Amino acid sequence: MNINRVILGGLLAGIVYFLGDGLVHGVLLKQQWAAILGPQTQQDLHSPAYFLPYDLLKGLAVMWIYAGIRPRFGPGPKTTVLAGLAGWFLVIPVALLGLLPMNFFSAQFVMLWSVYGVVPMVVGALVGGWIYRERGPVR
Numbered sequence: 001m002n003i004n005r006v007i008l009g010g011l012l013a014g015i016v017y018f019l020g021d022g023l024v025h026g027v028l029l030k031q032q033w034a035a036i037l038g039p040q041t042q043q044d045l046h047s048p049a050y051f052l053p054y055d056l057l058k059g060l061a062v063m064w065i066y067a068g069i070r071p072r073f074g075p076g077p078k079t080t081v082l083a084g085l086a087g088w089f090l091v092i093p094v095a096l097l098g099l100l101p102m103n104f105f106s107a108q109f110v111m112l113w114s115v116y117g118v119v120p121m122v123v124g125a126l127v128g129g130w131i132y133r134e135r136g137p138v139r
Contacts, residue, residue: 001067005132007060013128014059018052020120028116032109062087062121063128070134077126084125085118092117 025033066083073079093114099105105113 002133002135005134006063006067009066009128009131010060010063011056012059012131013062013124014052014056016124016127017055017058017120018048020124021051021055021117024113024116024120029109029113032112036105036109058087058091058121059124059128061091062125063132066125066129066132070132075134077129080125080129081122083129084122087125088118088121092121 062083065086066080069083069086070079073082093110096105096110096113100107100110
């Protein structure tokens with residue numbers, strides 16, 4: 001595993017996730033968030049101070065998954081998509097399903113968030129995976 005490339009690819013994937021989450025939550029789910037949080041609280045959703053580090057961590061996690069599964073599944077976009085889907089599954093639908101009993105989100109909102117969120121997760125993984133390379137043999 002090339003840790004330097006995991007970090008570099010993870011940071012690039014995280015930037016894609018940050019931009020994608022801005023589109024998902026700031027455009028596609030904007031009305032639903034306004035109904036859930038109210039107008040005053042929604043303004044706090046635009047703070048990159050919280051969301052940028054969160055998305056960078058998602059990127060690092062997905063690239064770590066990619067580097068880990070790459071020896072078994074082989075390099076390339078198919079494996080990168082699998083890593084992106086694994087990250088998406090863990091950070092969006094599984095996490096949101098755990099919140100459903102609290103009645104903070106409706107099942108429809110969880111479904112929309114999950115569907116909309118899969119595209120940035122896969123695209124970010126592809127961008128990060130494009131950067132990832134294993135280390136060459138030590139000479």
